[in-house]
Amino acid sequence: MPFVNIKLVDGVFTSTQKHALAKAITDVMVKFEGSEAFRSVTWVLIEELHTGWHIGGERLVHRH
Numbered sequence: 001m002p003f004v005n006i007k008l009v010d011g012v013f014t015s016t017q018k019h020a021l022a023k024a025i026t027d028v029m030v031k032f033e034g035s036e037a038f039r040s041v042t043w044v045l046i047e048e049l050h051t052g053w054h055i056g057g058e059r060l061v062h063r064h
Helices: 015-033 036-042
Strands: 002-007 042-051
Touching: 002 015, 015 036, 015 042
Parallel strands: 002 042
Antiparallel strands: none
16 A cells, blocks of 8 residues: 655645645556556545744745
């Protein structure tokens, strides 16, 4: 069973966008494995992280 874990900054993507992302990742996994049967066993977990982001040693301030 393939397990894909995607981590995003909280609040950046809508529920619809996250669903589309999970579907697209599943499609890629099926394409590379070569069998449609792979779809039913492909897991995609999208985690939204709320705090603690730093890039280049600087704190990332998320603005909507």
